[in-house]
Amino acid sequence: MNFGSDNWAGVAPQIAQSLTKHSQGYAAPYGTSDLDKALEARFNDLFEREVAVYFVGTGTAANSLALSSQNKPGGVVMCHRDAHIFNDECGAPEFYTGGARLAPIDGKLGKFTPKALDYELSRFQPDFIHHGQPMGVSITQATEWGTCYQLDEIEALADVAHAHDLPLHMDGARFANALVNFDVSPAEMTWKNGVDILSFGGTKNGCWCAEAVVFFNPEKARELPFMRKRAGHLFSKTRFIAAQFHAYLDDDLWLELARNANVMAQQLAEGISLSSGAELAWGCESNEVFAVMPSDKIEQLQKAGAHFYEWNTPHSLDLGISDKRRLIRLVSNYSTSKDEVINFLKLVN
Amino acid sequence: MNFGSDNWAGVAPQIAQSLTKHSQGYAAPYGTSDLDKALEARFNDLFEREVAVYFVGTGTAANSLALSSQNKPGGVVMCHRDAHIFNDECGAPEFYTGGARLAPIDGKLGKFTPKALDYELSRFQPDFIHHGQPMGVSITQATEWGTCYQLDEIEALADVAHAHDLPLHMDGARFANALVNFDVSPAEMTWKNGVDILSFGGTKNGCWCAEAVVFFNPEKARELPFMRKRAGHLFSKTRFIAAQFHAYLDDDLWLELARNANVMAQQLAEGISLSSGAELAWGCESNEVFAVMPSDKIEQLQKAGAHFYEWNTPHSLDLGISDKRRLIRLVSNYSTSKDEVINFLKLVN
């Protein structure tokens, strides 16, 4: 019963096997092997167009490279107040950009509205240099609160960004979980609705450490090879990332893995909403479930071996949290089993 | 017959197995799992003292974090003109430090002398801010030319560095190859002779991507956790690095792997020096062999399937290189077989 985070999980067996399979013999380093090249081509297919794709080992590297590729002096990136890039990357985007700023926008459950975005952007006037200048907009899909932007919401945000001549970046650390939630194509979730750059995450969904920065306009990525190397994120034995991603994409394994995580989350959510011992904080749209629970119930669950974290309440949401009623976060993953869910729900009731 | 580089090689089977073994089940992320903690303890044993060790995925990251941990405004790091940090990291140390400078020192075959170091350092006067200020000294062991610093040479360089109140960093991308060459202990090669910070490389010696920054004075490493995270180099599933390193260190596998590489290099060197078709450029002290060869012989070898690179002549060394006689570099690795060497030498003769 481990619902701590999807990064507590291991690696899908197919991915472990692929690594072993590719571990012997010689291959060209630094992204130039056949396996590497084949993977790049595969991303074109995956996204139904030519893309420029760069592989790295962490989501923080992917996000930071994506944002710093659009760097401007005095630059400001608009993102949600609860975004991973804003809260959980120890200032990596700021470091990579040499001091650009992330400007947090409020919004319900990890999502901000086109109107809120437009309001924040309109405070910057091209000739008033003192404020700095916007250089990008970043959204997270699925969000840190387990919610997802609808396709038309993405499009509307992209329209605002583009009207201000800014690129739209999507942090897709849980991209697969969002895809599975809507059952749409990667292209639809991204460039067909205006996304310009995607951090495509594999790590949280059954890889060891496999992330990609995908540019839908390859022209805008010209400096990325230098930026990645300069940041120490170009592996020499790159086939190690490629081997993970090939297995990840083979036979739509990645969607299958995400589907398991989402289904398990859905069952957790349903079980909780039907239980007498806890309350679903809000609906689950990916693989994160948030619930309000009596404090003694939380302790009881933990003693019984359930692993999960208490969580801060989202801004401006009244969940009636107190010393006696607390918010918890449950994250399912590619390997979560039905038994884990059933056992957990038994304890909740 | 692949002597292109040690990063063309794959992964030692024991390391591949370890990865598979640790790929299932839950483990705490971000360096906090039992496996991670056990590895940290193991580095204390390995170096016979308490060290602060930080794991990353690339040598460039290790070097850049090591150097930037000692950062100063207007800082200058002394290194060899042929150092990897100077030539092959696309400005990563400069980027990590926000603009410190690497000052190249000349010296025979990748090594500079204490006298040369002292001369360069003495050009900086504490009150003359215009020149900037030294902030560290970096040496490579084994060097980019396959040579090694003797222990007393390291000690003498450390003495100069310390006399100027500067830390001595060792880029140990091929640390194991140097150790095996001298048959000394990791402690002797480092802190017992004055090294303050070590980039401990595993990747070139049979790992996928396993590098460590080792501080012999843990006090000086206090900011490293933030620096590593801020650079996007803290993996979430850190057990993946730990699993590699545990297997690497088990039963002295790492020394066995390096020994194979060195022995094969030695045989290549001997074969070449005895051959009529080529000339050993200088003696081999690790796993890199440099040879001078007629150009048509080079082409002939390549046509026969031998993989290696032509190389620039080291500064101020007259090897009689011309259009007809060129310098080549041959790198052996943990997996190089006797057959590869024999076949190659047959072709040379």
Add this chain to the structure above:
Amino acid sequence: MNFGSDNWAGVAPQIAQSLTKHSQGYAAPYGTSDLDKALEARFNDLFEREVAVYFVGTGTAANSLALSSQNKPGGVVMCHRDAHIFNDECGAPEFYTGGARLAPIDGKLGKFTPKALDYELSRFQPDFIHHGQPMGVSITQATEWGTCYQLDEIEALADVAHAHDLPLHMDGARFANALVNFDVSPAEMTWKNGVDILSFGGTKNGCWCAEAVVFFNPEKARELPFMRKRAGHLFSKTRFIAAQFHAYLDDDLWLELARNANVMAQQLAEGISLSSGAELAWGCESNEVFAVMPSDKIEQLQKAGAHFYEWNTPHSLDLGISDKRRLIRLVSNYSTSKDEVINFLKLVN
């Protein structure tokens, strides 16, 4: 009737004369002339203790050097949401620190409370690297809204900062105006109540471009000479700054200049509060007056030749602003004349 900003004003005649006086003959450059050295000594006297003082040409440089002298990886500086460093320096502190973050704190009229500061700081836990780490606290005196921190308020904020092991920085772009408001000594306004670093501004108070970074613990300033030079802020003919500051401090000219600005502001404030045509938005404690005025009155004043700016309403303050009633800012300066004030007030009524 120019109330646009104190940087629309020129230079006090005594300061212009001092510049002329020191414009001829030879003097040692880069802060080493007798005039420079005498000025440094004078700052010790001014602050009644040994200080380390560094002269620069802009307030943005002073603030950015002050903050970056305390830099940490993943560092976060707490400041007010309306602070100049947060809003009006185009990301200079972030640039100088290579990516530290400014974290805005809310609070009434430019001031935040010790409680609010403590709350923000307590969200950072030393071992949770993902959030980054606090590295300093910055307050503005007088604030951007013309208000001032009381001495005991400064002390209480310093106590919180120090309890978290953080330095307290004061942006004193209008330091003289604050001093004059309270009629206390520079020492009382700063280190005697816990301020560690001061940006001491002269430009807004009758200099051309004269600012100083003052460290009350000289030990903490050791790298400043390198940082200033590296940022291009060490003038060669430094006597030019020194000549300004000497005249500025002679016979307490600086306090006299600030007193004129404050008295004129006070008269503006009083006149407005007694007028029928406008309303004082809040009390004036330095040289900035904020008033609420009918829109047509604003236009009328501007047509009559009064220069001032409309201003955004401070957060969470309800001033009943609408299309018909707007907020304006009036800034007096060292040279503002009684006539300007009287003429303006006549127009208001």
Add this chain to the structure above:
Amino acid sequence: MNFGSDNWAGVAPQIAQSLTKHSQGYAAPYGTSDLDKALEARFNDLFEREVAVYFVGTGTAANSLALSSQNKPGGVVMCHRDAHIFNDECGAPEFYTGGARLAPIDGKLGKFTPKALDYELSRFQPDFIHHGQPMGVSITQATEWGTCYQLDEIEALADVAHAHDLPLHMDGARFANALVNFDVSPAEMTWKNGVDILSFGGTKNGCWCAEAVVFFNPEKARELPFMRKRAGHLFSKTRFIAAQFHAYLDDDLWLELARNANVMAQQLAEGISLSSGAELAWGCESNEVFAVMPSDKIEQLQKAGAHFYEWNTPHSLDLGISDKRRLIRLVSNYSTSKDEVINFLKLVN
């Protein structure tokens, strides 16, 4: 008899007067006053074309902004080994660019050849990211050794830079001295012979602190306003720089000032070459004279009140320097008088 450096000198009386004249009354800040705007227009006239010009207070700021405006990840700027940007700016260009590298090129007396430049540039191959990538070429005119590039030499260097798709920057800290030496126009010295960006210095030639970055292709300067502000180099009372530059340019004062410096240097050079007590090290082409002198003569001169510095010998030049014969540098300036020169020469003989 002060030949220490041109920054030991004061300010031309006309410039001091201009400052006083513009010190009273209100003016728009941040480069928007009439005086500022008129100065911008004046630079168009001066250079016989539309330029984008940005005023700052130090040469280091001018050079660093110029170079960082052309920044690339892993970027490398080619410059002479003795360039001011390489030796005397405490790493400012590296800091401004967040870690670009300056690559020193050897060459006689501060000048490098097109061939040497081409050789260095050709070592970078577009696809070999490990080495980084060239981003600009910088020359100094007049050089640090008092020599000057001929117009056709500038053109030839520009041709090489442009063939590699790189901009040519000229550090013109002593631009006026070079102009006067050749008696050519500012346009001829710069864009008409391929210079893309100029650091136009006034400080060394009789201003307090007046420098300008001039872009001959205004398109390439679009981010400069943000870069300057972000670096803290946008003064609020910008008329202070404008007042200096207006007087500097009025009636060709700047050329007159430089002419005095050059003529005095020429007389020093001639006197030395004819003297028995010293030897001219090489010919003088601006306002710096280098001489070889017996050590006891040097001491004798200093005792007699002459101020100047001993200097390191240029690379690869054999001047027969020993303990008994040393190299000195003599710098004349706008205010150097004939008497100073005559008195000095008397002492030499």
